[in-house]
Amino acid sequence: MSIVIPAHNEAKVLGRLLSGLLESARPGEFDIVVVPNGCTDATARIAASFGDAVRVAETPEASKAAALRLGDGAARGFPRLYVDADIELRTGDVRALAKALDHPGTLAAAPHRRLAMNGRPWPVRAYYAVWTRLPEIRRGLFGRGVIAVTEEGHARLAALPHVMADDLASSLAFAPDERAIVGAAEVVVHPPRTFGDLLRRRERAAAGTDQLEEAGLDQPGGSARTGPADLAAIARREPWLVPHIAVFLAVAVIARRRASRTGTTTWQRDESSRDF
Structure with a gap:
């Protein structure tokens, strides 16, 4: 299954969410796509720090709607x-x-x-x-x-x-x-x-x-x-x-x-x- 996470300047909380999602997940069980959009903080870097468990699709446009569309296009399942x-x-x-x-x-x-x-x-x-x-x-x-x-x-x-x-x-x-x-x-x-x-x-x-x-x-x-x-x-x-x-x-x-x-x-x- 795919999990799409739009994230605009969410460096404070994104790690908490991703840690919980992956807490007991089997390798490859979840297809997680984080979409940092218009971020000026470390959101993209924090998402990337989770390695292969999380894919990052970044956009400079600060728009949740655009982030959801981008995440949908990248999601696999x-x-x-x-x-x-x-x-x-x-x-x-x-x-x-x-x-x-x-x-x-x-x-x-x-x-x-x-x-x-x-x-x-x-x-x-x-x-x-x-x-x-x-x-x-x-x-x-x-x-x-x-x-x-x-x-x-x-x-x-x-x-x-x-x-x-x-x-x-x-x-x-x-x-x-x-x-x-x-x-x-x-x-x-x-x-x-x-x-x-x-x-x-x-x-x-x-x-x-x-x-x-x-x-x-x-x-x-x-x-x-x-x-x-x-x-x-x-x-x-x-x-x-x-x-x-x-x-x-x-x-x-x-x-x-x-x-x-x-x-x-x-x-x-x-x-x-x-x-x-």
């Missing part, structure tokens, strides 16, 4: 995984995702998500306490930093236009019965370490959702919008989360206002989550 450089994924998780794709009718899969919340301030923890309870967050493939597809699923993704919210678009490209969240696989996702970086990340998400809806890409897999009914249901089940819901709403409102000013082409990167 299926299933195919697209993995963000700032998450943690291990050998066994990759194998579990591949096994899930053997199920008839399953075209795409993603791992169970674990958030690394140590050291995050209360507003960030409050936001994610609500976010992780939202129905679409629980069942969607997005927000995990990794998606695995069969060859048929890959064809579905290849037909999508390039958008900012690429993981959300990838999730919505598949109907619920075509995708799977694999409990036997776990990805560790690193949320922002500051409230400011949380706002930047959510501003990007809001702009990306607008872009998807403008392009008509919010079907057949549903919508990523959070409705009042979703938040009301959380408040009824767990009343202690009401202050957290207030934080969630405040972040959503601020992020949407910022996104409406900056438009759908500005990439707001969160740097703090890459510090460890």
Whole structure:
């Protein structure tokens, strides 16, 4: 199977990811392609330091979409995984995702998500306490930093236009019965370490959702919008989360206002989550 990793200035975290992927992999088991794009740091050098286990396809263009296309062209096999450089994924998780794709009718899969919340301030923890309870967050493939597809699923993704919210678009490209969240696989996702970086990340998400809806890409897999009914249901089940819901709403409102000013082409990167 092939693993494509687009990486823009990911020298801080790329080694952590690659070490986990190769932790107990057999020689030649994974075809890993790292695509350093527009890097000004040691991303390419770190990828190359893993020797024959990792192939490097570098481009001067700082573009995730272009990096994914380049990585796709270099990749050799299926299933195919697209993995963000700032998450943690291990050998066994990759194998579990591949096994899930053997199920008839399953075209795409993603791992169970674990958030690394140590050291995050209360507003960030409050936001994610609500976010992780939202129905679409629980069942969607997005927000995990990794998606695995069969060859048929890959064809579905290849037909999508390039958008900012690429993981959300990838999730919505598949109907619920075509995708799977694999409990036997776990990805560790690193949320922002500051409230400011949380706002930047959510501003990007809001702009990306607008872009998807403008392009008509919010079907057949549903919508990523959070409705009042979703938040009301959380408040009824767990009343202690009401202050957290207030934080969630405040972040959503601020992020949407910022996104409406900056438009759908500005990439707001969160740097703090890459510090460890």
